[in-house]
Amino acid sequence: MSEVQRLNYTRLITCVLYEGGAESILESLYQRGIRETYFYSTRGKPIGRASEAGNLPEIPKTEVLHAVVSADQSDYIYSMLYHDFRLNEPGVGMITVHRLNLSSRLTLPEGVAFVSSLREE
């Protein structure tokens, strides 16, 4: 079994999106070759917003997206997400960047391909 390559120049970008929209961000990142991404929906309420409307619980739209990018990509990806996905506007969401100690590339076992690469063919 080959040794896993460890990268020490990666950053974790996290977006909390109160109105959702993680899928289109994922698409945008994918177009730039960034595949180490995932998101999930969350329950709860953003600060200052009611958790229920008309005595019915609010359907949560909040999504949290994580993307691992290379250190040289992090600044422009951060800037792109911040401006293109309106994170610079109030109430839309927030974005953070953290330095990671070690990361490894997402590789699949031999003979197994990414669905996306099959689609490209």
Added chain:
Amino acid sequence: MSEELQNQAQRNKRLIFDSESFVYQNVGLVSIARGRADENFSEAMRLYTLASTSNRELIMRLTDDVYRNRMQILDNLQPTTPDQTLYKVSMTNRDRSENLDHRSKVNRQLIEASDKMLEAYRLVKEAAQIFSGINDTMLEHCDDAADRNAQYFDGELLRQMQQADAATNKRRVDENDELVAGIRERAQGNRERLLARFNAAAAESESLTDMGDRLESQRSEIMALREKIDANRNRVADTIFKM
């Protein structure tokens, strides 16, 4: 000796006694002010070295690496049509020119920095010349005083005392009066100048501390940028040959 002259001589004695303390306090303050200036000078030289040598060397290597990465990225392009080939060539030329343009602008700023250092060198040389002049004046003053000591010791002082009369004493007391008044005025002016320099040196010291903080933070930024460029180099290197 008249009572009036005796009073004047006694008054001069008091004034000289007060002035001595004032003048020697100024001597101490001059030493402190010069020490403060020397500290600031040393700090400024440390910051100069930090900015012009350490940080500059780091950023120079970053600039080389960032354009080396760029050239390799362009070299990796595989054009398939004449238009694409022309795009690759023209983009390579554009990036080389961009680098050269940046370097030539930086060179202009480097020349300005060198001019400032020449100016600083000239000012330091001028200060050294002033110190040398002060040393010459003090040397001359001490030489004269030593000659006079020898003459006084060999009987001149005794001879003058034996020849003293009311008129010469009056002349001497009046001269002393003028001399003391001059000393007091000059000492007061020196004190004001010294205090102004103290304030200036304190402000300069604060400004140097701020500059030091800025240069330290610049170094941190350079190191962060190094990581970014290295990450780019690693990704580019993988396109040449994956290891």
